[in-house]
Amino acid sequence: MASRTPSPTAARPERNPAPGPAAPDPAGASASERPRRRLSVDERREQLIAVALELFSLRPPEEVSIDDIAAAAGASRPLVYHYFPGKQALYEESLRRAGRELAGRFEEPAEGPLSERLHRVMGRYLDFVQSHGPGFAALLRGGSVAASAGTSAVIDEVRQAAHEQILSHLAIPDPSPGLRLTVRAWIANAEITSLEWLAERSLPLEELQLHLVQEFVASLVLTAAREPALAAELASFFADERPDGPTGRLVQDLAGLLAAPGIAEAVTALATPAPGEPSPQATD
Amino acid sequence: MASRTPSPTAARPERNPAPGPAAPDPAGASASERPRRRLSVDERREQLIAVALELFSLRPPEEVSIDDIAAAAGASRPLVYHYFPGKQALYEESLRRAGRELAGRFEEPAEGPLSERLHRVMGRYLDFVQSHGPGFAALLRGGSVAASAGTSAVIDEVRQAAHEQILSHLAIPDPSPGLRLTVRAWIANAEITSLEWLAERSLPLEELQLHLVQEFVASLVLTAAREPALAAELASFFADERPDGPTGRLVQDLAGLLAAPGIAEAVTALATPAPGEPSPQATD
Numbered sequence: 341m342a343s344r345t346p347s348p349t350a351a352r353p354e355r356n357p358a359p360g361p362a363a364p365d366p367a368g369a370s371a372s373e374r375p376r377r378r379l380s381v382d383e384r385r386e387q388l389i390a391v392a393l394e395l396f397s398l399r400p401p402e403e404v405s406i407d408d409i410a411a412a413a414g415a416s417r418p419l420v421y422h423y424f425p426g427k428q429a430l431y432e433e434s435l436r437r438a439g440r441e442l443a444g445r446f447e448e449p450a451e452g453p454l455s456e457r458l459h460r461v462m463g464r465y466l467d468f469v470q471s472h473g474p475g476f477a478a479l480l481r482g483g484s485v486a487a488s489a490g491t492s493a494v495i496d497e498v499r500q501a502a503h504e505q506i507l508s509h510l511a512i513p514d515p516s517p518g519l520r521l522t523v524r525a526w527i528a529n530a531e532i533t534s535l536e537w538l539a540e541r542s543l544p545l546e547e548l549q550l551h552l553v554q555e556f557v558a559s560l561v562l563t564a565a566r567e568p569a570l571a572a573e574l575a576s577f578f579a580d581e582r583p584d585g586p587t588g589r590l591v592q593d594l595a596g597l598l599a600a601p602g603i604a605e606a607v608t609a610l611a612t613p614a615p616g617e618p619s620p621q622a623t624d
Numbered sequence: 625m626a627s628r629t630p631s632p633t634a635a636r637p638e639r640n641p642a643p644g645p646a647a648p649d650p651a652g653a654s655a656s657e658r659p660r661r662r663l664s665v666d667e668r669r670e671q672l673i674a675v676a677l678e679l680f681s682l683r684p685p686e687e688v689s690i691d692d693i694a695a696a697a698g699a700s701r702p703l704v705y706h707y708f709p710g711k712q713a714l715y716e717e718s719l720r721r722a723g724r725e726l727a728g729r730f731e732e733p734a735e736g737p738l739s740e741r742l743h744r745v746m747g748r749y750l751d752f753v754q755s756h757g758p759g760f761a762a763l764l765r766g767g768s769v770a771a772s773a774g775t776s777a778v779i780d781e782v783r784q785a786a787h788e789q790i791l792s793h794l795a796i797p798d799p800s801p802g803l804r805l806t807v808r809a810w811i812a813n814a815e816i817t818s819l820e821w822l823a824e825r826s827l828p829l830e831e832l833q834l835h836l837v838q839e840f841v842a843s844l845v846l847t848a849a850r851e852p853a854l855a856a857e858l859a860s861f862f863a864d865e866r867p868d869g870p871t872g873r874l875v876q877d878l879a880g881l882l883a884a885p886g887i888a889e890a891v892t893a894l895a896t897p898a899p900g901e902p903s904p905q906a907t908d
Binding site: 481485487489492517518520521524525526527528529531532533536537540542543547551554555558559561562564565566571574575576578579581582583584587588590591592593594595596597600601602603605606607609610611612613614 | 765769771773776801802804805808809810812813815816817820821824826827831835838839842843845846848849850855858859860862863865866867868871872874875876877878879880881884885886887890891893894895896897898
């Protein structure tokens with residue numbers, strides 16, 4: 341359920357699986373038919389959106405009909421059409437709510453080690469993917485019949501919210517184009533990785549959560565290796581991290597890997613620039 | 625020009641910027657009008673596709689009309705419609721050609737250090753992005769009016785081709801789900817990074833090329849840190865790399881960064897698991 345202000349009606353067990361014939365009264369069925377109060381126009385609209393969001397989260401839009409939504413809302417088909425011109429409008433409104441809910445999950449107090457903050461956010465993000473992803477996955481994959489300028493705008497807004505949250509936690513005054521690219525690319529990584537996970541569920545969600553955070557840390561380090569200004573910020577970032585946090589565990593895993601026989605020798609050989617040649621290593 | 629078998633007609637300087645009024649003869653204008661031989665049905669079709677591909681590569685589909693294509697091909701509007709039912713069909717066929725051309729650029733002999741092979745492929749990929757990207761960017765971003773099941777299928781095929789090429793170069797017999805995810809996520813990274821680059825061109829293309837390759841190497845190392853089976857493969861991968869190649873330069877840059885004051889101490893502190901606590905480091 342993605343409405344941020346919980347709808348008092350959506351959760352009620354009043355759903356009517358077999359609504360009677362068309363009842364185009366927008367205020368709902370008569371009070372004598374069922375023991376419930378009439379919903380106000382706003383409440384009814386919110387209820388329809390909440391019900392639609394639930395259905396659209398579970399199944400792709402082509403597998404959800406207006407009749408399904410009407411049935412789940414205990415409403416008639418004409419009543420749904422009274423509020424929304426068609427399925428696409430209801431789908432887009434559901435997606436907009438889902439997007440707002442998701443963007444809300446990105447908010448995190450600016451306290452504690454950065455990788456632990458991101459780890460908490462990713463836990464909430466992956467919960468969302470699990471509960472809402474099945475229905476919206478096709479849209480993100482780009483193959484949905486319901487894709488439109490409206491749906492693209494919502495997706496862009498969510499990506500933008502993620503981008504801004506990350507930059508605000510990094511607290512780097514004037515992020516370079518390279519750092520912005522790194523952040524965007526990592527967001528794409530998180531999207532595609534969670535979509536793949538939804539399709540195959542080939543590893544535990546907690547592992548995915550840790551991996552994505554560690555990949556962000558690694559991307560940040562890689563970017564810092566190219567950008568001296570970011571390198572200076574990296575020292576304080578590392579100083580705040582803890583050995584049992586995602587960054588600490590990454591450092592330990594990498595230290596173990598790079599000390600392994602075969603790898604250690606090869607990496608040591610690579611660490612020395614080729615002798616007698618002008619170094620091709622560009623510093624800017 | 626993305627046709628793999630060069631069209632003998634598309635490059636000819638015979639384009640007519642102001643074609644006469646509708647000439648619905650599918651074999652083209654009469655021989656007396658212009659000194660050129662008649663195109664066969666197949667040649668004309670190929671020519672129209674080549675011209676459309678060129679226009680669709682430069683501008684988004686909503687900014688290319690059938691009239692533009694007819695004018696650039698020196699053909700009439702009805703003639704274009706004789707071959708293609710409408711703009712969408714021509715757009716999809718152009719995209720299919722572009723996809724095939726792009727997938728062809730992924731092919732690379734299995735010789736030399738892996739990172740240098742990928743570096744060459746990325747050079748060809750980024751050339752393609754530069755020449756064809758402006759028109760197809762909106763499609764990849766997901767906001768194109770021309771998106772359809774057909775365009776999604778083409779994009780998926782190109783991604784799949786990239787995925788298979790990478791796995792074949794890695795030459796790991798039975799790639800784990802984690803490694804497959806890493807490869808897919810890096811492909812998404814390459815896509816989003818090059819789309820962002822197209823929009824902002826905020827750094828030289830050669831830097832982007834090197835960064836993407838180094839990010840792949842880093843992702844591979846990260847995956848190996850979690851997967852002992854891959855770690856064993858990593859030793860031979862590193863052994864083949866050269867100090868002046870992308871991996872060597874990455875190792876040198878990272879060694880420099882991690883030795884910097886502040887960072888070195890913090891990383892050393894993180895490398896030791898927290899004392900007196902059960903290690904939270906999951907090994908599988």
